Each structure stands twice: as structure tokens, then as C-alpha cells.
Amino acid sequence: MxxxxxxxxxxxxxxxxxxxxxxxxxxxxxxxxxxxxxxxxxxxxxxxxxAHAAYPDIVVQKLVGGRPTTIPQNEADKLGDIPSVRSVAPRIWGYVFVPALQGNVTIVGTGEGASPISMGNGVLAEGRDLQRGAHEMVAGTELAKFLGMLPGDELGLPGASQDAHALKLVGTFRSSLDLWTADVILVDDADARALLGVPAGDATDLAVGLANPQEARVVARSITERIPGARVIERDLLTRxxxxxxxxxxxxxxxxxxxxxxxxxxxxxxxxxxxxxxxxxxxxxxxxxxxxxxxxxxxxxxxxxxxxxxxxxxxxxxxxxxxxxxxxxxxxxxxxxxxxxxxxxxxxxxxxxxxxxxxxxxxxxxxxxxxxxxxxxxxxxxxxxxxxx
Incomplete structure (x- = not known):
């Protein structure tokens, strides 16, 4: 029926x-x-x-008037002996407005160690890695395509300092986390300081690595006690x-x-x-x-x-x-x-x-x-x- x-x-x-x-x-x-x-x-x-694994366990920023500002790199020395703290790395990064794009690009300094291309499962797609002091850059593949640049081309970015130089593109990188790397340019720390106006001896923030990430909240309280007025951001908070x-x-x-x-x-x-x-x-x-x-x-x-x-x-x-x-x-x-x-x-x-x-x-x-x-x-x-x- x-x-x-x-x-x-x-x-x-x-x-x-x-x-x-x-x-x-x-x-x-x-x-x-x-x-x-x-x-x-x-x-x-x-x-x-x-992307959770690519974040630092804790990020430490300095606030002035309720807004983030640069933090002295020697503040990292106050955190090294906190139990469970494995590493403290000053980072230099920020945004530069490009009039031709009518938008921002993210400038990331590579620090004194290896290039952070591997961060977020990043790998070189074309060209080579950076050389220190050579005024070079490695850009995300999408950004390089957007700008119409190939390895060997130079790009002059509006910098906050007169010491900013034109940067030569020596390679591009891709990542499974392109939401975070589509607008990224990796440069030497000196070039990052010149472009962003970060004084020598200062950093944008401090990236803290922990031996036991479960102790992040306890470590965060210790950091606020040692660096009064600091803003401490835990990795789980970023995800939320x-x-x-x-x-x-x-x-x-x-x-x-x-x-x-x-x-x-x-x-x-x-x-x-x-x-x-x-x-x-x-x-x-x-x-x-x-x-x-x-x-x-x-x-x-x-x-x-x-x-x-x-x-x-x-x-x-x-x-x-x-x-x-x-x-x-x-x-x-x-x-x-x-x-x-x-x-x-x-x-x-x-x-x-x-x-x-x-x-x-x-x-x-x-x-x-x-x-x-x-x-x-x-x-x-x-x-x-x-x-x-």
C-alpha cells in the first residue's frame, strides 16, 4: 500500500x-x-x-598604554631558569603596508639559527634559502605569484628606517598551512629591523618553548611575576x-x-x-x-x-x-x-x-x-x- x-x-x-x-x-x-x-x-x-603544533607554547609581549610594543631581548634572561622552560627565543616580525597591493605583507626575521621555513610544514618550492647579510628574502609561493616575481627579482618595500634595502628574491616556500604563510616574507634579522623599525636589542615578542606543555598556565603566572606588565598568551588560547x-x-x-x-x-x-x-x-x-x-x-x-x-x-x-x-x-x-x-x-x-x-x-x-x-x-x-x- x-x-x-x-x-x-x-x-x-x-x-x-x-x-x-x-x-x-x-x-x-x-x-x-x-x-x-x-x-x-x-x-x-x-x-x-x-596549526596548533606550529605555535610557540607561550608568547610574551610587552604592553605600553594597553597596546603591544617591542620588548627588550634581555628580558629572555629572566625566564630561562623557570621550571619546564626549555627555550626562550626573541622574535622579530610585523606588517608592512605595500601601496601597490593596497594591503599588508608579513615580515618575519629568521633569527640567528636556521631559517624557519620548516615551521608549519614549510618546504622550499623554488630557489634556495637565505644568506645572512645579503639583503635577500624568501617569500610564500602565493605572494610571489601575486607580485609576479621570480627568483632573482628585487623588491623595494617601504621601510621604517633609512637603512632598509631592496630585497632580492632567492626562493619561495609553500606550506600545508597556507592560511598563515600566504603573505609571509622571510628575511634576515637586520633587514627585518630596518623594515619594521625595531631597535637593536629589542624584539617583537618572546617565544617560549616548554618541556611539558601541560604546565603552560603555571609558567605563565611565573612570567607575569618576573616581567611586570607583560601580556602572556598560551598556545591553547590562540587556538580558542x-x-x-x-x-x-x-x-x-x-x-x-x-x-x-x-x-x-x-x-x-x-x-x-x-x-x-x-x-x-x-x-x-x-x-x-x-x-x-x-x-x-x-x-x-x-x-x-x-x-x-x-x-x-x-x-x-x-x-x-x-x-x-x-x-x-x-x-x-x-x-x-x-x-x-x-x-x-x-x-x-x-x-x-x-x-x-x-x-x-x-x-x-x-x-x-x-x-x-x-x-x-x-x-x-x-x-x-x-x-x-
């Missing part, structure tokens, strides 16, 4: 193709937009989790900040699209809840030939489920293709937050079954209820009165 009702529901949808396509199309777009935002947000959060930032941006994007989504849902509600004269007469004829009210409701339920489930599945596929096949054009800049240099790394799917079911139920539930209630009213009416008009 249920199979016959399902066949009747399918034939009923085919008889009203225009109505079914208009209704399903609106639902597909609404579900696709919501799914794309959810998929992109979860993918970015997963990328932040993967990224999670909250992506969630907030996703909420803003969805909030901006609420009028369009509501318009589509109102249209769907109107089309689903409106039982026209022809459908009323059809229901009356079915009741007159022996159909029960439950049979009519089952038939209408199958119609709603067929349209809603198909639209939800297509909407989820649309959202998946939009984010993971096309790279989320239009959405990615809004959620990632870059002004000009948008990272191009492929997005990795990170959506679980519960989220898919949540999106599906949020659409199917109201949609089915919107179609069943008017069908029940028509099915419980007197068939003779309905056919008389």
Missing part, C-alpha cells in the same frame, strides 16, 4: 513540474548557502587545529581565539544573508502550504472513491519528503562543491579575513554526520509540517461540498 501511495505522490509531483521545481529550487539555494558557511567554518577551524573568530565571522555572514534566506523560506512555505482548488478537488475525488484521511496524508507526506529531501541533498552537494571544489568564492575572503592576499590552499573537508543531519532536519521539519497541515484540513472536509466549489 505504501508503495502505491509513493508512486501516486511521484506522479503528482510530475504533473505539477513548475511548482515542484520552483519550490525545490528555492530550498536548494537556501540549504546550499547555509551548508557552504558551515562547511567553510569547520574547515578553517580544522586548519587552526592542524581562532575558533571564536571563525564562528563570529560565520555568524555575521549568515546574518547578512538572513533576508534572502527568509524570503526563500517564506516562498517555500507559501507554495507548500497553499492547497489550490485543483488539489482540493483531487483530494475530494480520492476521498469519494474510498481513500481514507490517513491515505491522503501519507500521499502528501511522501510528496513533501520527496521534494524536501531532494532539495536538501542537492543543497548539501551545492555547498560542498562551492567550498571544496571551487574554493568558496565570495565566502572565503569574508571568513578568512585577509584584505588582499587570500590564501589559496585547498580546503580540507571537516564536517561530521551530526552537522549534515542538523541542516537536513532544520529544513525538512518545518517544510513537511507546512505541507501536512493544509492537506489534513482538505482531507477532513466534506468531499461533496468541495466538489461543488
Amino acid at each position: 505504501r508503495g502505491s501511495l509513493l508512486a501516486y505522490s511521484l506522479s503528482s509531483l510530475l504533473r505539477r513540474k513548475a511548482r515542484s521545481l520552483a519550490l525545490g529550487g528555492g530550498l536548494v539555494f537556501a540549504v546550499g548557502l547555509i551548508a557552504a558557511v558551515v562547511f567553510l567554518t569547520e574547515s578553517l577551524r580544522a586548519a587552526a587545529e592542524r 581565539v581562532y575558533h571564536l573568530a571563525y564562528g563570529r565571522r560565520a555568524g555575521l555572514v549568515l546574518g547578512a544573508t538572513i533576508p534572502a534566506i527568509l524570503a526563500l523560506l517564506v516562498l517555500a512555505w507559501d507554495r507548500a502550504s497553499g492547497v489550490g482548488p485543483e488539489e482540493r478537488k483531487e483530494i475530494a475525488v480520492l476521498k469519494a472513491v474510498g481513500w481514507s484521511t490517513s491515505d491522503v496524508l501519507w500521499a502528501k507526506l511522501f510528496e513533501s519528503v520527496l521534494v524536501g529531501a531532494s532539495a536538501t541533498a542537492l543543497g548539501l552537494l551545492l555547498g560542498y562543491a562551492w567550498v571544496f571544489w571551487l574554493g568558496a568564492p565570495g565566502l572565503r575572503p569574508a571568513l578568512v579575513g585577509w584584505s588582499v592576499l587570500y590564501p589559496r590552499a585547498p580546503l580540507v573537508p571537516a564536517v561530521d554526520l551530526a552537522q549534515l543531519l542538523g541542516i537536513g532536519l532544520a529544513v525538512l521539519g518545518p517544510f513537511v509540517l507546512a505541507s501536512i497541515v493544509p492537506a489534513w484540513r482538505a482531507a477532513t472536509a466534506d468531499p461533496l461540498e468541495t466538489m461543488r466549489g
